Amino acid sequence: MSTQTVLFDAPGPRARRRYAVLTAFGILLALVTLGAVLWKLNAQGQLTGDLWKPLIDPEVWTSYVIPGLINTLKAAIVSIIAAMAFGIVFGLGRLSHNGAVRWFCGIIVEFFRAVPVLLMMYFLFQLFAFNNVFVASLNSFMAVVIALTLYNGSVIAELVRSGVHGLPSGQGEAGLSIGLTPGQTLRSIQLPQALTAMLPALVSQVVVILKDSALGTAITYPELLQSMRDMGTAYATVLPAYLLAAVIFIGLNFGLTMLAGRVERRLNRRGRGPRPGPATAASVMDDADAMSAGPRS
Amino acid sequence: MLDILSRYDVLAAFWMTIRLTLFSAIGALVIGTVVAVMRVSPVPVLRRLGAIYVNVVRNTPLTLIMFFALAGVGIILQVNLVDQSSPTSVRDSAIRWAIVALSVYHAAFVCEALRSGVNTVPVGQAEAARSIGLTFGQSLREVILPQAFRGAIAPLGSTLIALTKNTTVASVIGVAEASALMKVIFENETASFSVFFLFALGFVILTLPVGVIFTSLSRRLAVKR
Numbered sequence: 001m002s003t004q005t006v007l008f009d010a011p012g013p014r015a016r017r018r019y020a021v022l023t024a025f026g027i028l029l030a031l032v033t034l035g036a037v038l039w040k041l042n043a044q045g046q047l048t049g050d051l052w053k054p055l056i057d058p059e060v061w062t063s064y065v066i067p068g069l070i071n072t073l074k075a076a077i078v079s080i081i082a083a084m085a086f087g088i089v090f091g092l093g094r095l096s097h098n099g100a101v102r103w104f105c106g107i108i109v110e111f112f113r114a115v116p117v118l119l120m121m122y123f124l125f126q127l128f129a130f131n132n133v134f135v136a137s138l139n140s141f142m143a144v145v146i147a148l149t150l151y152n153g154s155v156i157a158e159l160v161r162s163g164v165h166g167l168p169s170g171q172g173e174a175g176l177s178i179g180l181t182p183g184q185t186l187r188s189i190q191l192p193q194a195l196t197a198m199l200p201a202l203v204s205q206v207v208v209i210l211k212d213s214a215l216g217t218a219i220t221y222p223e224l225l226q227s228m229r230d231m232g233t234a235y236a237t238v239l240p241a242y243l244l245a246a247v248i249f250i251g252l253n254f255g256l257t258m259l260a261g262r263v264e265r266r267l268n269r270r271g272r273g274p275r276p277g278p279a280t281a282a283s284v285m286d287d288a289d290a291m292s293a294g295p296r297s
Numbered sequence: 298m299l300d301i302l303s304r305y306d307v308l309a310a311f312w313m314t315i316r317l318t319l320f321s322a323i324g325a326l327v328i329g330t331v332v333a334v335m336r337v338s339p340v341p342v343l344r345r346l347g348a349i350y351v352n353v354v355r356n357t358p359l360t361l362i363m364f365f366a367l368a369g370v371g372i373i374l375q376v377n378l379v380d381q382s383s384p385t386s387v388r389d390s391a392i393r394w395a396i397v398a399l400s401v402y403h404a405a406f407v408c409e410a411l412r413s414g415v416n417t418v419p420v421g422q423a424e425a426a427r428s429i430g431l432t433f434g435q436s437l438r439e440v441i442l443p444q445a446f447r448g449a450i451a452p453l454g455s456t457l458i459a460l461t462k463n464t465t466v467a468s469v470i471g472v473a474e475a476s477a478l479m480k481v482i483f484e485n486e487t488a489s490f491s492v493f494f495l496f497a498l499g500f501v502i503l504t505l506p507v508g509v510i511f512t513s514l515s516r517r518l519a520v521k522r
Contacts, residue, residue, distance in 0.1 A: 022343060026342035114462075114504055115497045119465055119479065123479070211356070214360040214361055218360070239369050242361065252356075
């Protein structure tokens with residue numbers, strides 16, 4: 001990180017002493033936090049082995065953890081694929097030369113980006129339930145998937161748009177000059193490059209989808225968080241159940257982020273990585289029009 | 298639709314959304330600034346602690362943090378944020394834990410926004426600050442952070458908008474904000490598009506000015522280089 005060298009010099013003797021004090025303070029802070037948590041856990045009788053034993057019970061894994069994880073992944077993967085398709089279609093729609101198409105896609109994208117995902121989930125779930133749109137067991141799944149698709153698809157549409165805008169204008173001009181139509185230029189020249197450039201931002205959106213699938217618990221979709229809560233109730237081990245859910249979610253998302261970093265470094269080595277255009281994750285955050293890479297739950 | 302709305306207090310629900318947003322924004326800004334300072338400090342241990350906080354919080358679903366705060370910390374560990382004898386203690390406790398969860402969650406994003414702001418400050422600024430003899434704390438307070446905050450305005454704006462929308466998650470622990478009221482209306486009446494659009498419009502009204510204000514602020518306050 002560049003800031004590390006920017007903000008301070010190589011420390012002299014006094015600074016080194018101060019750093020040593022701060023290091024001790026940091027370690028102390030960590031230990032005190034840990035100690036306070038353990039003390040509180042102990043005071044409430046949460047540290048007895050019986051409470052944590054269900055975590056290594058194979059039955060817990062086969063009947064709660066694994067099914068929950070599968071449901072989470074199912075909802076997330078379907079949403080990711082659908083959101084990418086939605087994002088590419090509407091992102092290209094916003095770049096269309098037809099004014100009506102551009103406006104229509106613009107309104108859809110801006111609307112779904114402004115509405116909270118959970119609000120959409122509640123609405124879709126009740127809508128499906130009242131009108132018997134799907135089989136009863138499918139209602140919550142479809143509500144989760146459609147809400148995640150509409151929101152994240154709109155965000156991806158913005159990424160596609162800013163990715164194409166970030167390309168050098170010569171790319172589009174070259175396409176037009178060899179006789180491709182504007183649509184062909186967009187599809188076969190600009191879009192592939194934009195997709196490569198927006199890869200990091202795209203992966204952070206995938207993490208958002210995976211995290212947001214946990215909202216399904218609010219509409220009784222039996223995903224990981226919901227099944228861990230059920231397990232917490234069934235075995236009277238609420239805290240360990242939440243902790244296990246957190247560990248699994250953090251592991252999945254952290255792994256995804258690591259993978260994205262590796263892919264990005266690889267693309268950079270091949271000289272095809274994200275250009276310093278408006279499509280990298282950092283500059284999308286700076287781009288006030290693309291309120292996208294922000295924190296979704 | 299009007300007769301439905303006359304029976305429910307939509308404005309009160311949105312007022313709760315606004316209050317959740319305001320208090321959590323303040324909390325997230327405070328925690329996020331502290332963590333951001335830790336993450337750019339010269340002390341490796343503090344840097345590591347800050348990084349752990351951000352990576353853990355950012356990769357955990359807000360829904361999980363919400364449940365964990367109220368059910369795990371509040372009820373099981375008996376950490377009380379409200380006077381147990383007050384008649385509204387159950388309601389208030391849910392609201393306060395929701396604010397804590399929202400603050401803790403968004404602090405990670407505030408921290409990253411500020412750090413990206415620090416990255417916009419050119420090396421020369423920090424070098425100049427050090428060469429006139431300012432300490433790390435002084436150069437951070439007087440030179441780096443004022444510029445970093447300005448560079449961080451746009452991402453902070455996105456974080457605030459996301460926070461506004463994320464207050465809906467507080468409904469999973471029973472806080473009576475806008476989305477919870479919408480759910481109640483749907484359950485009692487029917488899932489109508491008009492009610493949904495009304496609530497969606499409410500969020501658009503809340504978030505649109507924030508976006509406009511922060512965009513113009515970030516343009517106006519941008520450090521001329």
